[in-house]
Amino acid sequence: MDLDFFSLEATGKTIADLTSAAPLIPAKTPVNVAWLNDEDDYDRLRTVRQIDDAGLLPVPIFAARRLQSKKHLFDLTEKLRFAGAQGQVMVVGGDPSIASGSFNSTMDLLRTEWIEKYAIKRVTLPGFPEGNAAIGYRSDVALLGEKVKLLESCGCSVSITTQLAFDPNRILNWISQLRNVGVGQPIQIGIPGPTKRDLLLRFARSFGVSARGLNNVSDTVDGIVDFSRLVCLIEQGLQRRNLADVAVHLYPFGGAKVTVEWLNAVKTRHTSRKMLA
Secondary structure, three states: OEEEEEEEEEOOOOHHHHHHOHHHOOOOOEEEEOOOOOOOHHHHHHHHHHHHHOOOEEEEEEEHHHOOOHHHHHHHHHHHHHHOOOOEEEEEOOOOOOOOOOOOOHHHHHOOOHHHHOOOOEEEEEEOOOOEHHHOOEOOHHHHHHHHHHHHHOOOEEEEEEEEOOOHHHHHHHHHHHHHOOOOOOEEEEEEOOEEHHHHHHHHHHHOOOOOOHHHHOEEEOOEEEOHHHHHHHHHHHHHHOOOOEEEEEEOOOOHHHHHHHHHHHHHHHHHHHHHO
């Protein structure tokens, strides 16, 4: 697992925390800008601008079912580009079960001329190692393969960033399945930084992710959950199965500074183990 490269997540509510931690974060680190129920387009534009001003790379998330129309998609893209989002986006279906406009799914959005019109160079797709709640927890492997082929036909590079997942065996099996169907693009596994246990459980419930095996892959000290063990288990599994192009996407629920410092500590321990091996 590549621990030298990572991406982060931000919202209008957390952007001040993220920018205060920017001196600890490598320049042009990708930061996904979430699309929340209680934030409008202008909130997201301000967030993108602040990420760009901090020397990081804003990656706005376009939620298909939240878009009101193709015009909304195009107008929003123009505004986000002006705010500092250049050439890289993430595309998701979105939480609402009923679409606000004509896009019912990610594929509906990707089949427009949007990619070519705005010369989008890189698209990040969401991955669900433990199944996607929006499709009844069925596997998303086949659909991801279709999306990757469609984007590559547009001359667009692709990466995959996962939702929270706490079961290392399911994560590794999911990566193996993607590689077996020819999806060789970079994958970033979504892992929380140190987080208060009750807050972590609340996020897991909202994402539709089971936390049953949490104690097997983490340690809790003074109510703070640490996922160093999960990172180690995934790394060991990747080596055994010879799976490449895997990094991490950090969910900084407990704060960006704490999360980045935690990853640096994990990386230091990881490097020390390799030197002693």
